[in-house]
Amino acid sequence: MDLGVDIEHPPPTNDLIIDSNGPLDPAAQRSIQAALSLAINVAQDSCADTPLLHLLRSSLSSSLSDQHLLHLASQLIHSLDAPLGIPVENFHDARRFHWEKPLQGSDAVVKGGYATLLNAVWDDAVRTGKVSVLHEHTCVSVSTKDPVKCIVSTQRGQLESKVVVCTAPLATLPSIQFQPPLPQHKQEAITDTKTGLLEKLIFTYSERWWSGDANPSFTLLPTTNSQHTPKEILLSHVLNVQTFSHPSLLIYLPPGAIRALAMYSKQDVQRAGAEVLAERLPRVAGVAHAASTPLAAHLTTWKKDSTSNGATTTYTTPQQLHALQAPSTDGRLGFAGEHTEIHNHGSVNGAVMSGFREAHRVSEYLSRRASE
Secondary structure (H helix, E strand, O other): OOOOOOEEOOOOOEEEEEEOOEEOOHHHHHHHHHHHHHHHHHHHHOOOOOOHHHHHHHHHHHHOOOHHHHHHHHHHHHHHHHHHOOOHHHOOOHHHOOOOOOOOOOOOEEOOOHHHHHHHHHHHHHOOOOOOOOOOOOEEEEEOOOOOOEEEEEOOEEEEEOOEEEOOOHHHHHHOEEEOOOOHHHHHHHHHOEEOOOEEEEEEOOOOOEOOOOOEEEEEOOOOOOOOOHHHHHHOOOEEEEEOOOOEEEEEEOHHHHHHHOOOOHHHHHHHHHHHHHHHOOEOOOOOHHHHOOOEEEEOOHHHOOOOOOOOEEOOOHHHHHHHHOOEHHHOEEEOOHHHOOOOOOOHHHHHHHHHHHHHHHHHHHHHHHHO
16 A cells, blocks of 8 residues: 655664763674674573573673673663563563564654654545544443444544444553453453553754764663663663664663653753763764754653553563454454554554454455345
8 A cells, every 4th residue: 555655764773882981892892792682592482481681691691701791791681671661670471572473574764753654544544435533532432232333432422333443552441441341361461461661762953963884873881870860860771772864863761761750851851861862972073062962852751641551562472462352242343453463563563464454354244244
């Protein structure tokens, strides 16, 4: 499906790891990256009900005899916190780690942001003349008690249909009342499946002031244990920093930092983030210091957004995702969203694929019902 949305395929990135003394020696960086990659592979192949952090540390100890490199690699473990959505030390069962098949296709950035893609999807659907988009209708309950029709109650009234597909994010499902109640195995999956904690801190500059290859990424290792200020909180965590073809930097805030920063204002966090980047990233020679002052900053707040209550699913099992995916009420109530895709959960890919899956299922259901 071509929606006429422009995308950008980012070139491969070259990660630069930075500790308290600056960028690591290339040989040292290669050593700790190779050791951590091996440790991750060992954890993926493990069938033991063992904490993930224990497996990773044990493998690193076997691979690295140099104590300084072992210390750096042990810190680098926490570069996994942000993509996992939970601190590695809270990953108590390694069997839940990276069991999924790799995502298919290539990664791309939507020019203009994901709102551009969503608007294109809505516009394409509305042009068919078969779709109505109702804004600011917060779902309160879904009833499938009637054998013929489904009733969706919102804060603005009721809607009736033959079939309902619920695409509410996982963390918001408990706020919807389903009548009759959802099957017990689905209720347990909703309760037990974790929603990750991830926020993004984004800065835009007048020019690129940081040095590195054409498309570098940076991993900033901790330089302090103190957490008395927003800046210290950021400095005490491993920060994954992404660059773009335009002069912008993005910090993926890990769960520990997000919780500690919750008591501070957006402005305080943005100011601290800008200072950390200006002080720790290598600079292009001759570029004025003022170039590292951002023109604009943005901090996401998905955890505080009542329409999401967090990021995406994490620390889950195939069995839980199967339960979340399964339709109920003889197929009249379906579920879609990243949390319902087995091998693509936690991604835009998963959300899109679940939509195609449910569209196909509902089409077959309605055809079968019409022929009865």
